[in-house]
Amino acid sequence: MTAVRKPVTAKPTGAFNLVVAARFRELLKLVPSLRLKTSVMIVTGILGGLMEMVGVTLLVSLVFLLGQQGSPSSATIAGLPAFFGGFEAAISKSMLAAILVCAIILRIALGFTNSIIASIVSQQISGNIRYRLYSKVLTIPFQRFQHYERSDLMNVIATESHAVASAHASLVRLGINLGTIFIFGTGMLVMAWPIAVLGLIFGVIHNLTLGLFAETYRRIGVSALAAMEDLTQLTWTTLQTLKAVKSFGLEKRHETIFDALSTDAGKTWSRSDRMGAATSLLSEALTFGVILTIILSSQFLPVDFRAALSATILLYRLQPYIKEFDSQILALHGMEASLQNVLAIISEADDARQVVCGERLNQLPKEIVFQDVSFSYEGSSVPAVSHVSFAIRIGETTALTGPSGSGKTTILNMLLDLIQPSKGRITIDGKDLSAIERSSWLRLLSVSGQDVELMEGTVLDNIRFRREISEEDVRRAADLACATEFIEKLPSGFDEWLGDEAIRLSGGQRQRIGLARALAGRPEILLLDEATNALDEATEARVLSLLLREYQGRTLVIVSHRSSVASLMKQQICLVPAVV
Numbered sequence: 126m127t128a129v130r131k132p133v134t135a136k137p138t139g140a141f142n143l144v145v146a147a148r149f150r151e152l153l154k155l156v157p158s159l160r161l162k163t164s165v166m167i168v169t170g171i172l173g174g175l176m177e178m179v180g181v182t183l184l185v186s187l188v189f190l191l192g193q194q195g196s197p198s199s200a201t202i203a204g205l206p207a208f209f210g211g212f213e214a215a216i217s218k219s220m221l222a223a224i225l226v227c228a229i230i231l232r233i234a235l236g237f238t239n240s241i242i243a244s245i246v247s248q249q250i251s252g253n254i255r256y257r258l259y260s261k262v263l264t265i266p267f268q269r270f271q272h273y274e275r276s277d278l279m280n281v282i283a284t285e286s287h288a289v290a291s292a293h294a295s296l297v298r299l300g301i302n303l304g305t306i307f308i309f310g311t312g313m314l315v316m317a318w319p320i321a322v323l324g325l326i327f328g329v330i331h332n333l334t335l336g337l338f339a340e341t342y343r344r345i346g347v348s349a350l351a352a353m354e355d356l357t358q359l360t361w362t363t364l365q366t367l368k369a370v371k372s373f374g375l376e377k378r379h380e381t382i383f384d385a386l387s388t389d390a391g392k393t394w395s396r397s398d399r400m401g402a403a404t405s406l407l408s409e410a411l412t413f414g415v416i417l418t419i420i421l422s423s424q425f426l427p428v429d430f431r432a433a434l435s436a437t438i439l440l441y442r443l444q445p446y447i448k449e450f451d452s453q454i455l456a457l458h459g460m461e462a463s464l465q466n467v468l469a470i471i472s473e474a475d476d477a478r479q480v481v482c483g484e485r486l487n488q489l490p491k492e493i494v495f496q497d498v499s500f501s502y503e504g505s506s507v508p509a510v511s512h513v514s515f516a517i518r519i520g521e522t523t524a525l526t527g528p529s530g531s532g533k534t535t536i537l538n539m540l541l542d543l544i545q546p547s548k549g550r551i552t553i554d555g556k557d558l559s560a561i562e563r564s565s566w567l568r569l570l571s572v573s574g575q576d577v578e579l580m581e582g583t584v585l586d587n588i589r590f591r592r593e594i595s596e597e598d599v600r601r602a603a604d605l606a607c608a609t610e611f612i613e614k615l616p617s618g619f620d621e622w623l624g625d626e627a628i629r630l631s632g633g634q635r636q637r638i639g640l641a642r643a644l645a646g647r648p649e650i651l652l653l654d655e656a657t658n659a660l661d662e663a664t665e666a667r668v669l670s671l672l673l674r675e676y677q678g679r680t681l682v683i684v685s686h687r688s689s690v691a692s693l694m695k696q697q698i699c700l701v702p703a704v705v
């Protein structure tokens with residue numbers, strides 16, 4: 126299997142802040158139904174910021190007021206910061222305290238509402254994206270699926286799908302931060318414009334300085350993802366090939382490779398942590414610098430002391446928002462590789478055969494005809510099947526023979542509609558297979574091959590394979606496949622747990638379970654691709670004789686290299702390898 130998924134390269138993706146706009150558009154396309162919730166989150170977040178500003182300003186005034194010796198408790202407030210200047214004559218101490226408490230409570234309530242909606246939205250997005258990725262794997266053309274590494278797909282579905290939710294959360298936080306920065310900035314401007322100007326300069330320097338880290342963040346994101354993929358892939362292949370690893374005595378080598386990859390991954394993550402700490406330090410240092418500047422220059426600033434104090438506290442409280450604004454942009458840069466992977470899979474085109482309805486097959490056809498059919502796999506210069514013409518008569522037995530690589534499995538895959546001819550036509554009673562409703566065609570067929578894809582579950586689960594098949598039909602199919610004789614010897618019989626690879630079963634036993642699975646649905650057309658080649662001669666002969674009896678008057682297509690098997694079939698079609 127070749128990985129066609131392009132590794133995300135470290136090419137620049139645009140200016141530091143512009144990445145956000147691009148991501149925002151892509152994300153809204155992915156989660157269009159969440160616009161209302163997204164807007165509510167941004168609005169509640171900004172209102173929370175507004176309440177914080179109100180709280181800070183009123184607190185400063187209250188502290189000043191309480192500090193006024195001998196003033197009556199109901200004294201009106203003279204000299205609230207200019208921002209609240211309009212209320213000067215009307216607000217009493219107790220009213221001020223009440224408004225302050227309300228602002229604090231409202232801020233807490235808004236914060237709580239915001240986190241609840243954020244958590245619901247995050248779950249919805251992750252769930253939605255996971256589902257879409259999983260569905261996409263099921264609906265992309267089989268050939269496209271074969272081009273992906275299965276370990277990569279597992280990684281994207283299980284882990285990287287969260288990147289979309291994280292990116293959405295980052296974008297919402299960016300909206301909230303921007304709104305809050307604007308509100309705080311306006312408040313500071315009204316109260317003490319020189320401090321607001323200093324704050325603005327600080328914000329711009331902060332943004333530009335952190336912008337220098339953006340590319341590094343993106344590269345770290347790419348490396349972290351690559352490291353994770355390498356680790357998953359090695360683990361996956363080790364599990365898949367453990368027998369070979371052990372029989373070649375390669376355990377130590379695999380351990381060493383894993384250790385090296387794991388160390389690399391660890392280094393990437395520590396680099397990311399160090400970058401996070403460095404950017405945070407830089408941000409703190411810049412804030413400290415600007416506050417120090419205000420303190421040192423306060424006596425020269427044309428601002429009322431109380432207003433200056435409120436504005437400075439606001440600036441101090443503003444710093445986390447500015448810091449978060451910039452770090453969310455950096456986080457988006459770090460997430461870009463994961464996002465691109467998710468987007469690449471989601472944007473794969475669906476298999477045309479699954480979206481096109483076609484004409485329903487209401488009765489058993491009489492003939493399947495291959496007319497001058499050729500097929501080339503993507504990226505292959507030699508056709509797998511070249512100008513092949515033959516007919517399979519329904520109700521008869523047919524053997525497909527030919528040397529290895531002559532295209533027998535490819536032909537069965539075309540019959541199963543997993544792939545479609547590159548040239549020529551396959552017709553069913555004269556109608557193009559591509560114009561027939563896929564499900565009504567597949568209902569007639571069943572296939573069993575030499576490698577049986579067993580799933581984690583019991584023998585019964587594996588024969589049923591998530592279909593509505595009665596236990597009676599399962600047992601009948603097992604009898605036909607000569608599988609009952611060994612299944613009943615298993616400690617729990619049909620309820621025996623096989624595990625994902627059924628390693629306790631022999632190759633021949635696995636093939637018989639695969640055969641029983643194909644037979645359980647009582648298909649009209651049974652396709653066997655070297656499905657009995659792991660059985661001993663006597664068992665194979667018994668299986669074939671039972672199948673021939675069962676399929677008398679029905680359609681059996683057998684791919685086999687054994688002439689003894691092929692000769693049992695009424696018709697024989699011999700393929701020759703394609704020449705270029």
Ligand SMILES: Nc1ncnc2c1ncn2[C@@H]1O[C@H](COP(=O)(O)OP(=O)(O)OP(=O)(O)O)[C@@H](O)[C@H]1O
Binds near residue numbers: 509528532533536
């Ligand atoms: N997924 C694929 N991508 C690219 N080439 C493929 C793919 N599957 C098969 N091929 C190529 O297509 C040709 C036909 O393969 P196919 O499996 O159909 O042959 P076969 O007659 O069934 O072989 P065998 O008897 O060894 O099972 C071979 O050259 C093979 O390398």
